[in-house]
Amino acid sequence: MNILHLEVNRAGWWRRVMSFANDATTLDNVQLRAAYLLMESDSPRIRARIIAPGDTAPLMTWTAADGWKEWRA
Secondary structure, three states, X not given: OOEEEEEXXXXXXXXXXXXXXXXXXXXXXXXXXXXXXXXXXXXXXXXXXXXXXXXXXXXXXXXXXXXXXXXXX
């Protein structure tokens, strides 16, 4: 089973928040929980991403304005 990471950026660098199994149910739960927590942040610049270890491009990104979106180059 593949592992993915949830990372958050508040001040210019990415910080890993958690690692989780890459399956549809877990991914949906992580996205939902993360969105609620991120929306409560007092930082208007906060962003999040879901990324596979060793990759440079995320699978998905989150902003307060757009919510979760699949990453596009």
